[in-house]
Amino acid sequence: MVIPLSLYIHTPWCVQKCPYCDFNSHNIKHGPDYTQYIEHLLCDLKQDLKLTNGRSIHSIFIGGGTPSLFSADLIAHLLKEIQNIIPFESDIEITIEANPNSVEADRFAGYILAGVNRISIGIQSFQAEKLIQLGRVHSPDEAIKAANLAKELKINSFNLDLMHGLPNQSCQDALLDLKRAIEINPPHLSWYQLTIEPNTLFGSKPPILPDEDCLWDIYQQGHQLLIENGYQQYETSAYAKPGYQCKHNLNYWHFGDYLGIGCGAHGKLTQPDGKIIRTIKTRHPKGYMEGRYSEKTYTVPIDEIPFEFFMNQFRLHEAASKQQFIERTNLTLPVIEKPIHQAIKNGYLTEDQDYWYLTEKGHLFLNSLLELFLEN
Numbered sequence: 417m418v419i420p421l422s423l424y425i426h427t428p429w430c431v432q433k434c435p436y437c438d439f440n441s442h443n444i445k446h447g448p449d450y451t452q453y454i455e456h457l458l459c460d461l462k463q464d465l466k467l468t469n470g471r472s473i474h475s476i477f478i479g480g481g482t483p484s485l486f487s488a489d490l491i492a493h494l495l496k497e498i499q500n501i502i503p504f505e506s507d508i509e510i511t512i513e514a515n516p517n518s519v520e521a522d523r524f525a526g527y528i529l530a531g532v533n534r535i536s537i538g539i540q541s542f543q544a545e546k547l548i549q550l551g552r553v554h555s556p557d558e559a560i561k562a563a564n565l566a567k568e569l570k571i572n573s574f575n576l577d578l579m580h581g582l583p584n585q586s587c588q589d590a591l592l593d594l595k596r597a598i599e600i601n602p603p604h605l606s607w608y609q610l611t612i613e614p615n616t617l618f619g620s621k622p623p624i625l626p627d628e629d630c631l632w633d634i635y636q637q638g639h640q641l642l643i644e645n646g647y648q649q650y651e652t653s654a655y656a657k658p659g660y661q662c663k664h665n666l667n668y669w670h671f672g673d674y675l676g677i678g679c680g681a682h683g684k685l686t687q688p689d690g691k692i693i694r695t696i697k698t699r700h701p702k703g704y705m706e707g708r709y710s711e712k713t714y715t716v717p718i719d720e721i722p723f724e725f726f727m728n729q730f731r732l733h734e735a736a737s738k739q740q741f742i743e744r745t746n747l748t749l750p751v752i753e754k755p756i757h758q759a760i761k762n763g764y765l766t767e768d769q770d771y772w773y774l775t776e777k778g779h780l781f782l783n784s785l786l787e788l789f790l791e792n
């Protein structure tokens with residue numbers, strides 16, 4: 417069985433850093449040279465090619481930062497050159513993340529001509545006051561226009577990113593945001609609960625967030641609303657209409673392989689001898705643009721592989737295939753007999769001949785369950 421190979425491309429710039437965000441992104445005021453960056457991405461890819469062993473690309477995710485700061489011509493050039501370096505599978509999914517500012521939304525049609533077939537728009541909220549608190553540089557009107565534009569362009573799929581549990585947000589406000597998103601009817605909706613990350617402005621000056629009861633009500637009622645409107649939850653924060661799950665994310669969570677190019681991107685590449693190589697690229701654009709792409713490359717120790725497999729797999733709301741464990745880890749089932757037995761005894765898992773099933777208790781005590789694979 418050939419392990420699917422995805423490609424993640426990181427673009428490290430944004431118009432303005434949002435106070436909650438700890439993604440690797442830098443303010444554009446330092447005047448990035450986008451054209452030069454694309455050439456570095458291509459060199460970076462060529463250097464990783466030896467790790468791919470002749471496989472084609474299953475999905476591409478151009479993430480950020482704000483990839484929609486790049487013109488459609490540059491994205492077209494990037495995708496064309498990538499295809500000259502490595503072949504694409506015929507039904508490849510190509511996603512670009514976009515901010516809803518009008519200038520960037522104007523580029524959507526050009527991205528589609530360039531080969532992009534999935535656009536992921538960072539809406540966050542439809543309420544002006546919330547967008548200001550979140551330091552966003554777009555208005556609710558721009559958010560609605562960008563989402564409707566993606567819909568009119570009739571691409572394979574588009575996604576809206578929405579956040580909930582925002583500072584001073586009531587349950588009613590959060591549900592109103594979700595209803596507005598559902599009205600647009602995107603095939604895919606990512607609905608994230610705001611987390612306060614240590615290395616951010618919110619981390620150093622935490623805003624007042626809704627209490628636990630309110631967060632629980634938002635989640636319960638929002639989840640119900642999504643289900644009633646035909647969305648299926650396939651990961652904690654990922655909802656999709658049937659057939660519209662994101663192939664790129666699924667490949668990560670199924671412990672597939674991926675190349676990671678660009679600042680701070682990471683990759684996972686299984687080699688013919690069964691070794692799993694991880695790559696980490698230089699985080700800062702300065703070092704990266706001087707041609708120092710690689711920060712670290714290492715082989716995942718064999719005794720950490722089961723933990724890594726299950727950490728990804730158990731994010732998904734589906735049974736875990738035993739056959740896939742064997743194929744993706746190059747290990748045998750007896751290697752994990754002890755932790756699996758313990759997990760079943762603790763009520764975290766059930767199993768049949770072909771699959772393991774996470775129980776409700778397993779969901780609640782996911783960290784304890786995963787720790788069992790580290791003790792092995």
Ligand SMILES: C[S@@+](CC[C@H](N)C(=O)[O-])C[C@H]1O[C@@H](n2cnc3c(N)ncnc32)[C@H](O)[C@@H]1O
Nearest residue numbers: 436437480481482513515538577608609610611
């Ligand atoms: C790389 S960012 C999105 C790209 C794009 N620059 C944007 O902001 O529209 C991916 C998504 O992660 C979510 N996100 C970022 N920081 C978060 C946080 N601290 N808590 C919850 N969700 C977060 C946001 O919904 C964001 O759209």
Ligand SMILES: C[S@@+](CC[C@H](N)C(=O)[O-])C[C@H]1O[C@@H](n2cnc3c(N)ncnc32)[C@H](O)[C@@H]1O
Nearest residue numbers: 424479536575577606662664665676680681682
């Ligand atoms: C969480 S998803 C964004 C979801 C988005 N809302 C959507 O459905 O389009 C972003 C994808 O990019 C990948 N990714 C983000 N940062 C990365 C990095 N530094 N290196 C490699 N992959 C990364 C994630 O693992 C994931 O598959």
Ligand code: SF4
Nearest residue numbers: 430433434437480481
């Ligand atoms: S949320 Fe998006 S726009 Fe805001 S800093 Fe993070 S990557 Fe940039």
